[in-house]
Amino acid sequence: MIELIQFKRLFIITLMVIATCPATAQWIGYPTSDVPRLADGSVNMEAPTPRMANGMPDLSGIWISDNTRPGEPTPSDGFSLSSSRLMTNMGADMPDGLPYQDWLIPIVKEHTDNLAINDPHIRCIPDNFLRAYGLPHMLKFVHTPDLLVVMNEMNAGYRQVFLDARALPDDPAPSFQGYSSASWSGDTLVIETIGVRNDTWIDWNGSVLTEQAKVREEMRRLDYGHLEIKVTVDDPAAYTKPWSVTLKQRLVVDAELIDEICLENERFVEHMNLPY
């Protein structure tokens, strides 16, 4: 009986797909070049890692979260957006959760209990890069030998990672993405970031980074279609000890960014009668 219900559900959705397929717009569906494919035409996500002329892994591409929920499809097309199961709680896979300092515990509890109605994301504040890895918005990596630029279609945001291993600033003016410098360790790009703003939300529960945060990302393109980012956060102002989480990204092909400028017509705060 359950199978019958599931089949009916899928059948209805299939009909909806048929109804929506004919329309195309802008560069949606524009074919990505040099995509390795299997015999059945699907993207060979396990094909070898693309490399730059200098032999290093090429991180370029459009990426979406691959920290999926059990059983969730992981398409590589540009028509669907997935979000991370860690989007709500960055410490969801940690047995004891994130090691919050005492002052942060009641704040996270309040945000969790009230379903994050005070989330700065809702008020159109830019998302920090850690959070962006998990939200259902496409990220476009543009990789040159000296610079990695990450473009976020949400609020048309950007992040720069300098690949010349430059020294991080001594007294940085805090910014939403901080200051990022990187170098290669074998095929792993090691990115060090400091200088983010206080109260930078990294998940829906209101876990934060502070100005004291040092964030290390060990970024590896495992194959053609998968990016793995081991993140280590050392932020003694917010956490009792450093913690690590592995964030995964999946390549999407035949896709392009489409701006989502939040300030245009955000109505959540108005509809909920909340203060700005």
Added chain:
Amino acid sequence: MTPAKFKILFALALLLETSLVLAHHSFPAQYDINQQITLSGTVTEVQWTNPHIFIHIDVKDEESGETRNWILELGGPNALLRLGWKRDSLKPDDLVIVEGSLARNGSALVNATSITMAETGRTMLAGSSRE
């Protein structure tokens, strides 16, 4: 339908399931997924805007004869474009049938799951957020 075509459609159906997980805000704070509603009405206004699209429709109560203007919240333009919408897919005076979740505050506000064009029967997913 050939097995190959069925496989493709089946896969697309699964993909669209994923597409429903679009999010700009915490869905359960504003809407109650357990209060599903079906509305039939006439489009009066289309706000093709970020981060979410809003459609206004007039719905006539058959018993009282009174007309109420409802606001439908959909996904954002980028999500709907990817689902096959165009910015003029809906226009004022279009007759539509809407499935969605009611707002918790009792207002005439619905998070739309799907919209069906009454004239053609074409159903379009609305990029509804469930998180």
